[in-house]
Amino acid sequence: xxDATELVKLSAAEMAAKIRNKEVSSRELTExxxxxxxxxxxTIDAFLKVAADSALAEADAFDAKNAKGETEGxxxxxxxxxxxxxxxxxxxxxxxxxxxxxxxxxxxxxxxVISKIKAAGMxxxxxxxxxxxxxxxxxxxxxxxTTKNPWNTEHVPGGSGGGSASAVGAFEAPIALGTDTxxxxxxxxxxxxxxxxxxxxxxxxxxxxxxxxxxLDQIGPVSRTVLDAALLHEVIGGHDKRxxxxxPREVPPVVAAAREGLKMDLKGVKVGLIKELGGEGFQxxxxxxxxxxxxxxxxxxxxxxxxxxxxxxxALGAYYIIMPSEVSSNLARYDGMxxxxxVMPPADVPQTAAxxxxxxxxxxxxxxxxxxxxxxxxxxxxxxYDAWYGSAQKVRTLIIEDFKKAFEQVDVLVSPTAPTTAFKxxxxxxxxxxxxxxDVATIPANMGxxxxxxxPAGLSDEGLPVGFQFFAPQMQDEKMYKPAAALEAALExxxxxxxxxxxxxxxxxxx
Amino acid sequence: xxxxxxxxxxxxxxxxxxxVIADSINEVQKVAGDDxxxxxxxxxxxxxxxxxxxxxxxxxxxxxxxxPKTEAGMFVAPRIQE
Numbered sequence: 001x002x003d004a005t006e007l008v009k010l011s012a013a014e015m016a017a018k019i020r021n022k023e024v025s026s027r028e029l030t031e032x033x034x035x036x037x038x039x040x041x042x043t044i045d046a047f048l049k050v051a052a053d054s055a056l057a058e059a060d061a062f063d064a065k066n067a068k069g070e071t072e073g074x075x076x077x078x079x080x081x082x083x084x085x086x087x088x089x090x091x092x093x094x095x096x097x098x099x100x101x102x103x104x105x106x107x108x109x110x111x112x113v114i115s116k117i118k119a120a121g122m123x124x125x126x127x128x129x130x131x132x133x134x135x136x137x138x139x140x141x142x143x144x145x146t147t148k149n150p151w152n153t154e155h156v157p158g159g160s161g162g163g164s165a166s167a168v169g170a171f172e173a174p175i176a177l178g179t180d181t182x183x184x185x186x187x188x189x190x191x192x193x194x195x196x197x198x199x200x201x202x203x204x205x206x207x208x209x210x211x212x213x214x215x216l217d218q219i220g221p222v223s224r225t226v227l228d229a230a231l232l233h234e235v236i237g238g239h240d241k242r243x244x245x246x247x248p249r250e251v252p253p254v255v256a257a258a259r260e261g262l263k264m265d266l267k268g269v270k271v272g273l274i275k276e277l278g279g280e281g282f283q284x285x286x287x288x289x290x291x292x293x294x295x296x297x298x299x300x301x302x303x304x305x306x307x308x309x310x311x312x313x314x315a316l317g318a319y320y321i322i323m324p325s326e327v328s329s330n331l332a333r334y335d336g337m338x339x340x341x342x343v344m345p346p347a348d349v350p351q352t353a354a355x356x357x358x359x360x361x362x363x364x365x366x367x368x369x370x371x372x373x374x375x376x377x378x379x380x381x382x383x384x385y386d387a388w389y390g391s392a393q394k395v396r397t398l399i400i401e402d403f404k405k406a407f408e409q410v411d412v413l414v415s416p417t418a419p420t421t422a423f424k425x426x427x428x429x430x431x432x433x434x435x436x437x438x439d440v441a442t443i444p445a446n447m448g449x450x451x452x453x454x455x456p457a458g459l460s461d462e463g464l465p466v467g468f469q470f471f472a473p474q475m476q477d478e479k480m481y482k483p484a485a486a487l488e489a490a491l492e493x494x495x496x497x498x499x500x501x502x503x504x505x506x507x508x509x510x511x
Numbered sequence: 512x513x514x515x516x517x518x519x520x521x522x523x524x525x526x527x528x529x530x531v532i533a534d535s536i537n538e539v540q541k542v543a544g545d546d547x548x549x550x551x552x553x554x555x556x557x558x559x560x561x562x563x564x565x566x567x568x569x570x571x572x573x574x575x576x577x578x579p580k581t582e583a584g585m586f587v588a589p590r591i592q593e
Contacts, residue, residue, distance in 0.1 A: 108573040317539040339577030350593040358516035377513040391540045393549030449553025
């Protein structure tokens with residue numbers, strides 16, 4: 001093992017400390033990760049685009065500032081490299097949402113989160129793979145490549161943010177950004193043994209996040225530790241006038257809460273087990289790891305009670321009305337006019353604008369995206385709007401009420417992140433409905449606008465990671481960071497190190 | 512309305528898949544009674560106006576850069592009618 005491979009196994013917080021102490025430069029860190037990316041990508045396929053030249057230039061610019069002592073006031077993660085899900089636009093770096101319809105598109109502007117990351121002097125390593133337009137739960141719906149799970153390359157990394165999760169899990173990047181509409185940060189976190197956070201809806205600006213379902217979408221951190229997620233959360237969070245749903249408040253004190261949690265004292269913290277998220281459909285070893293983690297929380301003084309959220313079973317159905325409806329509306333912009341693909345109709349079809357749109361969209365969108373656009377168009381059509389979309393919006397009200405009532409009794413709610421561990425490639429693509437059922441535990445947070453996060457809870461009998469999920473009340477994201485950091489520390493104490501101590505990384509041995 | 516020129520194969524396959532999904536989400540109608548108010552935005556906020564200060568928008572060249580076909584500072588679209 002070389003110095004470079006030692007370096008990439010550090011947490012982002014540890015890398016940042018080494019930068020501050022001048023033990024390592026941003027360039028050295030960036031080069032170390034680019035070297036791992038080169039060795040790992042033939043196996044993992046997490047990246048759609050590696051931006052080596054611009055990452056090194058950003059690293060050099062930060063190092064020059066640092067040498068002159070001009071980094072005062074920058075976030076703690078200043079100089080630490082990061083990977084970005086290709087659902088977030090980056091000026092000058094091709095952004096495709098893993099769709100043929102955007103292939104080759106180079107955005108003329110940066111998302112707000114990207115501006116913040118650049119201002120923090122954090123080099124962008126590249127753009128990570130996803131299900132096309134973030135629609136899917138396995139990253140198998142990418143138009144370009146199939147990302148593998150670093151724990152077992154015959155298994156999916158989860159989705160839609162499989163690229164960011166696998167990149168962080170495989171040490172190709174210390175941290176990454178994801179987007180979460182129904183679990184696309186948290187479920188890949190669970191499947192790859194990493195940490196994934198969906199902040200409160202409106203807590204992180206969505207300006208420059210390619211829109212999927214606007215009332216559910218949220219950008220959030222992907223990392224290997226809870227503290228790293230909190231540090232990144234503080235970099236990207238906060239009000240943005242360019243997003244009308246952005247909350248006009250300061251970022252919640254998530255870093256302080258994570259550091260408090262590392263003391264492993266949870267006296268006075270009330271934890272609610274969600275009665276409706278467990279039992280039938282949940283893999284026994286997932287439940288076993290979940291129950292062990294709950295015992296660990298109790299061992300640190302947390303009070304644990306069972307809480308019923310009676311409307312959660314209806315969340316999945318309501319989500320599969322609201323989400324495709326908003327997808328069909330948001331994806332109407334891919335019309336072959338102003339950017340992206342244009343396909344003219346065959347010669348025997350009139351060469352009109354409307355026909356051009358239809359042939360462009362037929363050629364440019366994949367199966368899952370077409371399925372959702374058609375479902376959404378139908379759900380919003382006259383005669384069905386009230387019955388479907390109207391009912392689903394009412395279910396959302398009921399879910400928000402469930403959360404409100406629950407948080408009158410407890411500080412955080414917990415559940416397994418996903419009912420299963422990572423499944424094998426092709427296992428669920430034939431039947432969309434089975435794929436959708438895997439999101440049953442993550443969707444309520446999006447429907448309710450509450451923050452939620454997944455952290456590793458150990459390994460299944462097959463040796464695949466299991467995820468443990470925390471939910472907190474709206475705009476109180478810090479409330480989940482404390483018990484999450486405490487649980488992470490306690491479980492690592494029990495295991496004798498982080499969950500990835502058991503991960504085989506042949507690509508690092510060669511690096 | 513979705514403006515996708517599906518092939519016959521796709522139509523057959525999608526019909527089956529969409530019927531299964533439709534059956535499952537139909538259940539939603541049974542949950543929500545008439546007395547429940549719908550929610551569009553899970554975190555309701557007051558609408559506000561940004562300060563009326565001029566900002567630099569994209570240049571015309573930047574705005575046109577991704578266009579499939581452009582000419583003389585404009586996007587070129589196919590004809591609207593046959």
